[in-house]
Amino acid sequence: MNVSDIKWEYIFNIELAIENFGYVLSGIGYTLLISAVGFALGLIWGFILSLMRISQLTLLNKFAAIYISFMRGTPTLVLLFLLYFGFPFIGVYFDAVPAAILGFTLSSAAYIAEIIRSALNAINHGQWEAGMSLGLPRQKVLWRIIVPQALRIAVPPLSNVILDLVKSSSLAAMITVPDIFQNAKIVGGRENDYMTMYIMVALIYWGICSGYEVLQRKLEKQFGSY
Template identity: 60%
Template sequence: PFIGIQFAALTAAIIGFSLNSAAYIAEIIRASIRAVDNGQVEAARSLGMNKWLTLKGVILPQATRIALPPLSNVFLDLIKASSLAAMITVPEIFNKAKIVGGREFDYMTVYLVVALIYWGICTFMSFFQDWLERHFERYLDSPKR
């Protein structure tokens, strides 16, 4: 608003969450690519692979396995932080719970239901993350589990 740009509440929330998450995601991807051993690149080059094929066939599959746990944590944090959008009047579940709690004069029950909904979504995402990690570990010589 100070420089004359105004967005709707939902647009502002999406832009804010996207920019915040993008910084973390970019750092996670950068670090996971750098974590792949340089010997892998040298081995791919010795087999005659060009840069693109080395990236696509050697580096990215290994970097994906490395990046998966922290990326999943960023997405879980994004799910939990979505309740903050209620502070700028985005009609999401927490905002609706505040309205229902005021109408029924029972905030505690409504907030407990909202907490259970967030818990269920985060639990589902955690199970999905665990499944993905096991899926990508099958290529390792000795799986962690």
């Protein structure tokens, strides 16, 4: 096959892309909502799980370890299908968007928990001893001394989690969420040109992730100066 035989107009039709850009981009709200809320809730749940993992209470430690292992070993798409298509069989119903947010929250929390746990463990134990020697209770030592230092370590890997969430949010299209990927699929099917639409949606995701990368660098600089 020669390069001259390639039908370049079927690889990226600029006119089709421009004509449908607005429609595809109309789903960006769902993409940002699912990824941002899923990350925020995952951060809260992940932090709780990380505290369970470093807890000396065996029951809490084992529960967190099993949960993290299960969520890291289960495809997110399977979890979304379970919440949206499976739970109705036991009388529990979720709309598509809440199901997507819940699914990404439960999944991302497992990765966030391990990131935070490793960041907390990276702080020298002498920091704990120094804080408690000043008469501070363990909780204040954690929040005022340990957590601020751990955040500086955790920012880069946490940024990777939210970038992965932005890209993984495209899976929500599989449970009928009208995000940018779902809209691109609709146009691609209607116009019989998936190549153009998938290239365009890839560029949109790249743009979103680039924005988060700028925020990541600012946070790293802020925590670095701190």
